[in-house]
Amino acid sequence: MTRLAKGTVIGLIAGYYDVETDEGLIRTRARGVFRQKKQKPAVGDHVEIQIDDQGTSYLVKIFPRMNRIGRPAVANVSHVLLVISAVQPDFSLQLLDRFLTFFAWQKVAVTLYLSKADLLKNSAKLEQIKQDLAYYQKIGYPVYFDAETLAKELNQKIGKDQIWTLAGQSGAGKSTLLNKLKKDANQETGQISMVLNRGKHTTRKVQLFKLGKGFLADTPGFSSIDLTPIKLDQLKNYFLEFKKASAHCKFRGCLHLKEPKCEVKRLLAESEIIQSRYDDYLAMRNEIEEGRIPEYLK
Numbered sequence: 001m002t003r004l005a006k007g008t009v010i011g012l013i014a015g016y017y018d019v020e021t022d023e024g025l026i027r028t029r030a031r032g033v034f035r036q037k038k039q040k041p042a043v044g045d046h047v048e049i050q051i052d053d054q055g056t057s058y059l060v061k062i063f064p065r066m067n068r069i070g071r072p073a074v075a076n077v078s079h080v081l082l083v084i085s086a087v088q089p090d091f092s093l094q095l096l097d098r099f100l101t102f103f104a105w106q107k108v109a110v111t112l113y114l115s116k117a118d119l120l121k122n123s124a125k126l127e128q129i130k131q132d133l134a135y136y137q138k139i140g141y142p143v144y145f146d147a148e149t150l151a152k153e154l155n156q157k158i159g160k161d162q163i164w165t166l167a168g169q170s171g172a173g174k175s176t177l178l179n180k181l182k183k184d185a186n187q188e189t190g191q192i193s194m195v196l197n198r199g200k201h202t203t204r205k206v207q208l209f210k211l212g213k214g215f216l217a218d219t220p221g222f223s224s225i226d227l228t229p230i231k232l233d234q235l236k237n238y239f240l241e242f243k244k245a246s247a248h249c250k251f252r253g254c255l256h257l258k259e260p261k262c263e264v265k266r267l268l269a270e271s272e273i274i275q276s277r278y279d280d281y282l283a284m285r286n287e288i289e290e291g292r293i294p295e296y297l298k
């Protein structure tokens with residue numbers, strides 16, 4: 001006799017999957033059939049497992065995913081915590097726009113966190129960055145300037161069963177923030193970790209840890225992105241303020257290039273849309289047309 005159980009993969013350790021189910025945490029292996037089909041269950045996947053009388057279990061089914069992003073991959077990511085540094089590496093609007101476009105395309109909501117503001121205390125440079133970020137706040141992205149406030153509010157922000165992950169340029173401060181959030185959540189001695197650490201050779205690879213009413217992926221997140229698979233005529237939809245404005249463009253399907261009576265161009269002329277956003281839109285169009293990441297970004 002075998003029975004089935006449903007759950008979410010919350011950990012991936014040396015070929016084993018830890019699945020959180022109604023009957024508790026079950027460590028299981030994936031059926032060989034996935035390998036034949038070149039499918040690989042990822043942390044965050046909603047899955048079905050088969051359990052026999054001896055308690056041996058197999059992961060037998062992956063339910064359709066919302067998305068699968070990052071390396072190591074996390075599935076069904078609904079929110080990203082995007083870490084951008086004020087310095088080291090230098091703050092870059094261009095890079096910020098690339099990340100935001102990528103996540104809008106992946107249907108992932110983004111919260112911004114500015115790291116290393118302490119290294120620029122009271123400088124004109126920091127004021128400029130804050131002014132830039134105020135624009136992003138205005139178009140709909142929440143922005144945080146200190147880790148304490150972020151940590152406190154994340155507990156409320158992470159909704160039921162939501163999966164969040166970190167992203168940001170290499171060196172931006174993702175691991176530093178992650179460690180802080182984990183410490184605040186008192187995860188290092190958490191119950192799940194103890195169960196999982198029983199085995200001697202279990203090197204943890206990827207794990208979701210509980211935060212708020214959902215999870216945050218315990219991975220460094222990812223730092224490089226490829227925009228070239230985006231469809232050229234869809235790109236405009238991933239600039240939130242362009243999308244909103246486009247309802248008032250004369251032409252449906254306006255690409256905000258040379259079309260007459262374009263609302264995006266009007267707002268740009270009035271500085272309601274910042275020039276760097278529009279320039280980055282054009283640069284990304286080029287990149288998609290060329291089908292490769294430009295040299296200067298490699």
Ligand SMILES: Nc1nc2c(ncn2[C@@H]2O[C@H](COP(=O)(O)OP(=O)(O)OP(=O)(O)O)[C@@H](O)[C@H]2O)c(=O)[nH]1
Pocket residue numbers: 115116117118119168169170171172173174175176177220223
């Ligand atoms: N002064 C200051 N230093 C920071 C801050 N956040 C991170 N750092 C430092 O910046 C360096 C890089 O931070 P990490 O957390 O390793 O960055 P990361 O984004 O995980 O980097 P990758 O693993 O390369 O992707 C480390 O030396 C940190 O101590 C901050 O808010 N202020």
Ligand SMILES: [Zn+2]
Pocket residue numbers: 246249250254255256257259261262263264265
């Ligand atoms: Zn337009």
